[in-house]
Amino acid sequence: EAQVTQNPRYLITVTGKKLTVTCSQNMNHEYMSWYRQDPGLGLRQIYYSMNVEVTDKGDVPEGYKVSRKEKRNFPLILESPSPNQTSLYFCASSLKTGNQPQHFGDGTRLSIL
């Protein structure tokens, strides 16, 4: 089954404790992206990757890092999480560029205390 898998689904942690949210897709997609969803703000793009070893900033990249060492994986790293990063996060992938429809994971709800 074609899917985008995120882990964990839920995480409660404390300020400053490094964390990684994993994302994996099994569709051989070139393009992957991370979003955060906040009430009243919709989805905002954090980072995206056009292919292996190629990443770029979205609209809200501050406080986040990403890497794309393999085509299928695109982890989101919070080196020193802060409470303003409490949010619902989605990973997505698509075949190629930004004019293709995206496939989304089920989301990761992060609470930073």
Place this chain on the structure above:
Amino acid sequence: GDSVTQMEGPVTLSEEAFLTINCTYTATGYPSLFWYVQYPGEGLQLLLKATKADDKGSNKGFEATYRKETTSFHLEKGSVQVSDSAVYFCALGASGTYKYIFGTGTRLKVLA
């Protein structure tokens, strides 16, 4: 820069009512346009898409037409069901770039 504006919700309708959710966009070039739906506790799912002017996307009774002259992509359904209750997002894929831009989402609640 590119942007998407969609009507604020929530929208509350009775079953079998007609639905319209407005979406307008600002973009350079020729973006692709999408509607996604998000059910509670789930990720977004593609509902329909249109890639050029005058294209009509349709799926599950929902329709939207890419109107370049009015820069709009309004979502419509002739007769909503309780199971259509969800959050709907309008989005554009900017041509020549790798960026997606989403609207703020419109929550739809359909009452039996």
